[in-house]
Amino acid sequence: MTDHLTDPTTKHHAEPFPRQEQQPPGLTPAMSxxxxxxxxxxxxxxxxAGRRALITGGDSGIGRAVAIAFAREGADVAISYLPAEQSDAEExxxxxxxxxxxxxxxxxxLREEQHCTDLVDRTCDALGGLDLLVLNAAHQRDRGGIDEIPSDDFDAVMRTNLYATVFxxxxxxxxxxxxxxxxxxxSIQGFDPSSRLVDYAMTKAALVAFTRALAEELGPRGIRVNSVAPGPIWTPLIPATGWPDKLPKFGQDTPxxxxxxxxxLAGAYVYLASDDASYTSGAILPVTGGKPL
Incomplete structure (x- = not known):
């Protein structure tokens, strides 16, 4: 009897995605x-049960999946997002x-240091404390070459993906x-970087170092630090990256x-957040469709 098994190759949408494009940050209702x-x-x-979580980028994509899973596991949730993403956040x-x-x-x-500080204060005030911090928000754009990266957008990638993490x-x-x-x-981009996402990949490699270093620092204090490394995941970030011609092949190259x-990905975050992972710290957990880190 195998009717209780799920074939992972057909569990979700396996056909080519239609060409589509959004301006950053991208919104869920416009996706197809x-x-x-x-x-x-x-x-x-x-x-x-009883945990209190702050999730950045919690309005959509991976962040929304984590927020739903955390809530159904008994946690209260604070969600950080851009004002332009209000409708997604409300959903x-x-x-x-x-x-x-x-x-x-x-x-x-999140690029503003004071806002990051205020986020922690407001979360603690609203939820009565903070014991789960999910640093998930990110920005990426397709790059034609190193000579074509606008300085202002490069700064946005660095501040969103790295500065905010530290703040x-x-x-x-x-x-x-x-x-x-x-x-x-x-991200898998931190291990197998694409030249067309060079600055994004730089930040994801840095997050691996940050995770491992912070795990070493905070271990004696009883605080675990881990990372989930996604592969190609269908979120608003993808149609907002600026590569409509690539979407039909998005994710098709995974095993x-x-x-x-x-x-x-939700289960990976729940595991790392829970006491099931009490002896897990400094880990990078790949959820990549079989692509190796």
Missing amino acids: PQPDHGEHSYRGHERL TARWVEDAGRRVELLPGD LARAAVPRMPAGSSIITTS LGRAGQPAE
Whole structure:
């Protein structure tokens, strides 16, 4: 009997994605097909009961899937996002509330140091503390060559992907008790970089070093630090990257033959956040469709 098994090559959309393009940061309703964030499939088991989480980029994509999963596991959730993503954030909040958990919406620009500091303060005030920090927000754009990278957009990538990570961790760590967990979102790009995502790949490699170094620092304090490294995942970041001609082949080069859906990463974040991973720190957990790091 094998009817209880799920073939991972056909579990989600495996056909070529249609050509489409959005301006950054990209919004979920404009995507075709719509991503799966686990809205109708994720089942919680109280593995995060009573926890309080701040998720950056929690409005859509991987962040929305994590927010839904955390809430169904019993955590209250604060969501950081850009003001332009308000409609997506409100949809995520609806799913968190549907799970019976508290949600706090915190719009603003992570490139601003004071906003990052305020995010931690506002999360602690709203949720009564902070013990899960998911550093997930990111910005990427297609690059034609090193001589074509605009300085202002290069700065946006660095500040969103790296500066904000440091700003938030610096503000959060003094507020986080033993047993807390920090999870970064790195990428397969940090190990197998694409020349057309050179600056994005630089930041993801740096996040690997950040994760491992911070895990060493915070281990004696009982705070674990880990990372999830996604492969090609169907989120608003993809049609907002500026490569409509590449979308029909997006994810087709993985051993599983398709792109991943945000819902397929949620379990990795839940594991790293939970006591099931009490002896796991400094780890980079790949969710790549079979591509090796």
